[in-house]
Amino acid sequence: MPPLLEVENLRVTYVLPSQKIFGLARTFDAVDDVSLSIGHGESFGLVGETGCGKSSLSRAICGLAPVSSGSVRFNGANLNSTSRAERRVIRKDIQMIFQDPGGSLNPRMRIARLIAEPLTIHGVGTRKMRREKVFQILDAVGLSAVDASRFPHELSGGQRQRIAIARAVVVEPALILADEPVSALDVSLQAQILNLIAGLCRELGLALLFVSHDLNVVRYLCSIVAVMYLGQIVELGPTRKVFDAPGHPYTKELVDSSPVPDPQQPIRLIASSGEPPNPSAPPTGCRYHPRCPIATDICVTKKPEVRAIENNRQVACHHAEHFYKM
Template sequence: MTIAVNTPARPLLQVEQLVKHFPVSGGVVKAVDDVSFTLHPGETFGLVGESGCGKTTIGRAILRLIEPSGGRVVFDGRDLLRLRPAELRQARRDMQIVFQDPYASLNPRMRIGDAIAEPLVIHGIGDKASRRERVAELLRVVGLDPDYATRYPHEFSGGQRQRIGIARALALEPKFIVADEPVSALDVSVQAQVINLLADLREQFGLTYLFISHGLAVVEHFCAQVGTMYLGKLVEVAPTRQLFTQPRHPYTQALLDSIPIPDPTRRKPHAPLAGDVPSPLAPPPGCRFHPRCPIAVEECRHQAPPLRDVGNGHHVACWLAS
């Protein structure tokens, strides 16, 4: 099943039955197992879930930073998994990534102007003078002084480094950006600044985002559509407002209940989850969530529920959802 956010003429990204398994000494880690969704130009799709559920693996597999084990990734009409190296390199001009850690994503020995210009050098775009102009323009776009181009990463704060990473991602004028936990390593006040910057850039350049995060409040503010992942699978996909006000899957309900409420008199509507996340080396049969689910029935233990539409573009993988 392919889930679309809306239905414009042509999707920018179609992920179909994406699979990524990692062979290990004890078997196979099923990091991503049969994930499908569709994004159209200008849309932002958020992926949420606990650490280790496969969110980052999906983002990197789409860009082929790691090779998928199966499925299809169609970007702008081309199947990325069938492209030859030279064709993939050309396609990557339209796809970029903003990494989680602004400290690790920059070369400490490289001036930030050179780091931002590096994609232009790799793709043979412009000469030294035009690249310097482009770097100065990009620094202004992300709210930094162009004179900073001669400085090194250690001279900047975490928020400034993430802005530098965003500037580098914009260098080739991409259509699509994977934002992999772009604010989780930043202070709360800086998080808001970076999220607002990403929103402004979306409007200014018509960007399409896959926004990966475990920060539900950030996702609610930034994304039009949200997918909840559990143990390598999408268990719920819905427009953001619907998912936050009317969650249908017990796991999504538990995630939302985990958001702190600054009022000791208010009670959570659902009981806390019991147990731990099962190992991706040996996922449970049937619904992968059933060992921790408070409403599981016998069918859940033996048969995996499909991700089905329960109305208004709300998709849920649960036998009891209606």
Template sequence: MSDVLLQVRELKKYFPVQKKWFQPASVVKAVDGVSFSIRRGETLGLVGESGCGKSTTGRVILHLLPPTGGEVLYKGKHLTNLSAAELRGLRKELQIVFQDPYASLDPRMKIRDILQEPLEIHGIGSRQERLKKVEEILEIVGLGGHYANRYPHEFSGGQRQRIGIARSLILRPSLIVADEPVSALDVSIQSQILNLLQDLQEQFGLTYLFISHDLSVVKHISDRVGVMYLGRLVELAPKESLYASPAHPYTQALLSAAPVANPDAKRQRIILTGDVPNPAHPPAGCAFHTRCPHAMETCKVVRPTLKAVDGHEHFVACHLHGE
């Protein structure tokens, strides 16, 4: 396990729901017992429908949101046990790229000030050294150093996302949580940003938790893929295994809905019935049983746990795959 950079164990994040007249207090279980690990230099893709808890998982891992329960271990160190000062010292190694390149940059600040800010907070270098680092990082992400004196509104969406990547990279982190970094961009720009992320990973030895709802994007960039449904991880596997032989009915339905480049390709479309359950009142047993075409009686009572199928690295939480 020496090559494991990050371990997540039974992570939970519950949000309280405001109590109304004659209604009991409740919580939204945004993340409900998620466990996985990420090896050094690896990209783990996290995919699922909107509202499944994947973005919340990323933010709780970085302690942008406090966890309700569970553990997060970075390089074997429990992040949940660290003081605020100790956690602040680790921020250099744990960074995030946000989804919206328009909302994530302060419109009142010049790019040089946005990129200098992390260096100033951590007391790195003199003013001249920081300015030099800003120019260097802009060159690395495909923008010239002369862009440093401009404001965010002077850039396109793709250029803004490059600046967001530069901001996360300027402290030379080990782990970057990429929270749907290309979902707000045109398809042609998406490929440029994905290629940039892969080049930076190779150049700096980065490790990614890549969050997305786009199955084709996740397949392109990830080494392993985790599938989430209603706050729970239902399948985790190397991408080749998951895309070739999905084991969970939810994963099978997701992949059947993904568009393919070949218009003559024939495949069976799996149509799910019903709506996603209310996360404040999730169903007992398997959370997916209300929409699953293969649901059994045990699915309504017993919550399945991740178990290995088709090899030791392919895990699925489904009663169709017995012990």
């Protein structure tokens, strides 16, 4: 079966304001030549430190960030070349959950209207059917009928995120893009929201692109993971294999820096050498070479190609085979 989502050589370029009054505007690639695919019903994690391009990639997929080059295909349709009417139909099948639920919910609308809004926009059902659907989805996300008449400010952060999830799944999409959906919540609420997302995706057969900097969350939720660094994917493969035996030095740094939820296991604090480069002026060759413990001359001059080191496992490193066996 063909993939549900195919991203090929995608580039997202932002214009930086000039430091001089009459100076030329500068640009930088937040996403630089990224390719990935997500299958029907597949849970795909995207990890990396803040500013690596994760959110820009997810926003470009759903049309909220400009695509400079490359393509995004959904069910075989190129989203960059479809008509406005075609994109409207496709957008029903691609829904996004944002990091800040408060900022994504209209404060002047009651909860019932907020959830019904996507159904109305896409012309789903009659008014009576939409109302019934609202109460069904409220129950599915763990809220009561009483909450339907409330405003967003009357709910807690966890409840608002449940509303955001309800808005995303009420139109029965094929793909959910979740951009750090639990990072703004208390730890006690994070597990509830994660279980809710996982359960809904499983019950409704939804594919999931989950953006996070928390490796433990991605390990729990996603079967496939891609690791991003300075706008590029440096490693991609099955989540457990990637985290248990990293094939790229940056992935190993992330794994070694991640908290271990086991009080009996000793903690090793890893300090990388050097400072992270400026994203607007990335290093030549491999972008990780200024911080890499195994970098050689070729890493400074030549960009590593993404290549397979085993089945379903890809790494962008000149020394992947050597490092993978260390």
